[in-house]
Amino acid sequence: MSSHTATVTKGAPEPPGPPIAEPARPRGLRGHPWLTLLTVALGVTMVALDGTIVAIANPAIKQDLGATLAEVQWITSGYLLALAVSLITAGKLGDRFGHRQAFLFGVVGFAVASAAIGFAPSVSLVVTFRVFQGVFGALLMPAALGLLRASFPAEKLNAAIGIWGAVIGASTAAGPIVGGLLVEHVSWESVFFINVPVGVLALGMGLAFLLDHRAEKTARSFDLPGIVLLSGAMFCLIWALIKAPEWGWGDAGTLGFLAVALVLFAVFALWETRAPEPLLPLSMFRSVPLSAGTVLMVLMAFGFMGGLFFVTFYLQNVHGMSPVESGLHLLPLTAMMIVSSPLAGAVITKVGPRGPLVAAMVITALAMFGLSTLDAGSGTLATSLWFALLGLGLAPVMVGATEVIVGNAPLEHAGVAGGLQQAAMQVGGSLGTAVLGAVMASRAGGVVGEKWAEAGLPPLKAQQAEQLEDAAAVGFAPPAPAGTPERIADLMASVVHDAFISGMGLAFTCAGIVAVLAAGVAVFTKRGAHDAGPAVHV
Numbered sequence: 001m002s003s004h005t006a007t008v009t010k011g012a013p014e015p016p017g018p019p020i021a022e023p024a025r026p027r028g029l030r031g032h033p034w035l036t037l038l039t040v041a042l043g044v045t046m047v048a049l050d051g052t053i054v055a056i057a058n059p060a061i062k063q064d065l066g067a068t069l070a071e072v073q074w075i076t077s078g079y080l081l082a083l084a085v086s087l088i089t090a091g092k093l094g095d096r097f098g099h100r101q102a103f104l105f106g107v108v109g110f111a112v113a114s115a116a117i118g119f120a121p122s123v124s125l126v127v128t129f130r131v132f133q134g135v136f137g138a139l140l141m142p143a144a145l146g147l148l149r150a151s152f153p154a155e156k157l158n159a160a161i162g163i164w165g166a167v168i169g170a171s172t173a174a175g176p177i178v179g180g181l182l183v184e185h186v187s188w189e190s191v192f193f194i195n196v197p198v199g200v201l202a203l204g205m206g207l208a209f210l211l212d213h214r215a216e217k218t219a220r221s222f223d224l225p226g227i228v229l230l231s232g233a234m235f236c237l238i239w240a241l242i243k244a245p246e247w248g249w250g251d252a253g254t255l256g257f258l259a260v261a262l263v264l265f266a267v268f269a270l271w272e273t274r275a276p277e278p279l280l281p282l283s284m285f286r287s288v289p290l291s292a293g294t295v296l297m298v299l300m301a302f303g304f305m306g307g308l309f310f311v312t313f314y315l316q317n318v319h320g321m322s323p324v325e326s327g328l329h330l331l332p333l334t335a336m337m338i339v340s341s342p343l344a345g346a347v348i349t350k351v352g353p354r355g356p357l358v359a360a361m362v363i364t365a366l367a368m369f370g371l372s373t374l375d376a377g378s379g380t381l382a383t384s385l386w387f388a389l390l391g392l393g394l395a396p397v398m399v400g401a402t403e404v405i406v407g408n409a410p411l412e413h414a415g416v417a418g419g420l421q422q423a424a425m426q427v428g429g430s431l432g433t434a435v436l437g438a439v440m441a442s443r444a445g446g447v448v449g450e451k452w453a454e455a456g457l458p459p460l461k462a463q464q465a466e467q468l469e470d471a472a473a474v475g476f477a478p479p480a481p482a483g484t485p486e487r488i489a490d491l492m493a494s495v496v497h498d499a500f501i502s503g504m505g506l507a508f509t510c511a512g513i514v515a516v517l518a519a520g521v522a523v524f525t526k527r528g529a530h531d532a533g534p535a536v537h538v
Helices: 033-065 067-096 099-119 123-153 152-185 193-211 224-248 252-272 284-285 286-317 323-329 332-352 354-371 378-408 409-454 461-476 486-522
Strands: none
Touching: 033 067, 033 099, 033 123, 067 099, 067 123, 067 224, 067 409, 067 486, 099 193, 099 409, 123 152, 123 409, 152 323, 152 332, 152 378, 224 284, 224 461, 252 354, 252 486, 284 323, 284 378, 284 409, 286 323, 286 354, 286 378, 286 409, 286 486, 323 332, 323 378, 332 354, 332 378, 354 378, 354 486, 378 409, 378 486, 409 461, 409 486, 461 486
């Protein structure tokens, strides 16, 4: 039996010598692996749904609370910062005090923060409670993975993570549709209130079905300097990525925050080699598969989240779709992820992660290159084909890379590994949105003036040209001046759309190249080296 097998800690003194852990024993239905999966999936649904549903509510919040655009942006940025900064520390809390306790505390906190947002009378309070949502979401997500890691035997862990990934895909897909319906027919507050009944149900199921799993070999003290250093480094990195599109990549502020982040990461790494109970044991990264899985997750999120950022603008601003309609047009992507995630888990269980992950990133690259060929006249069939292919490629990576990271970490660090997996996604997504956004904006802004002149349209003043470049970066054609002939107005809109599509094509090409690099990284992955939890009721 592995020394990393899960146990239920009851405060008994640790026996001398290497700890010999006994399996956690289920009592009735408590500890049943599949009921554990159902419970944590329900909790994770809140966080995944919130990731996309809030964007639909932002315009209504802006109007109802009289918020500025910068304040509305903070509704998303505050949540993202809190989530990214807290993930690894939250995972450590689960390792130390038990993943069941961390999960239940996260569920309650997330639901309460959601209700508080719905009652908030000002945008400043909305942002404040969104930060709390991010902190509690960070507590919930690694704990969910830690519970799965400890509840399922190694041969069934991939299948469980596959279903977990399908739930995240379904929740993410439902966000724009559910959000659009709620905002249109109820209120923007209902977008947040919906988390309350889900949280109550997840709490009830958690109290009934979850069994506390924690390793016998746990830290006796907290690495407070490590927490401060890592949190500061993550804050500076994510802040720089969030502000780079506004400030510019060459701005002193952007470069300054990136430099501080680099210094703090270096000091953190040095400290962790000397800390008696390190927050993130660097010995974990001696595992080549775990390191490769982490890099793979960053690269996958880079292309996926960065690419989706443009797709919404393409569907809504170029094709003139409503948020609900654009959400429906993305269903081939998310439906394929929902269907193929469990299948990917089964395949990876049979043959191991390496082959499926390499193939999946190749498919993802093909989809990215395919999306780079879209234009203003591309119909539903073409977009659906590339979206479905992208979903087919992403699902095995989401499942396989997660299992590689969590499965190759010792059980006593399962929470930290879960936090690392989520942090890799957040960093990759933020980096992809910022870098690909800069590529797209630069290309669109650079060609819109040329296309404007080629179309024979009247010359623009400096301020008008700058406004046109900003519009081209998001594909939004400004209303033509009153009295403009319809043919000229259509031509002006066509120029803006063509410039945006040129930039989007280049961004997707870059995302495809990153996916090819990720396929090379996937070669270094392999099945988890550590046994998972005991096979009970499986």
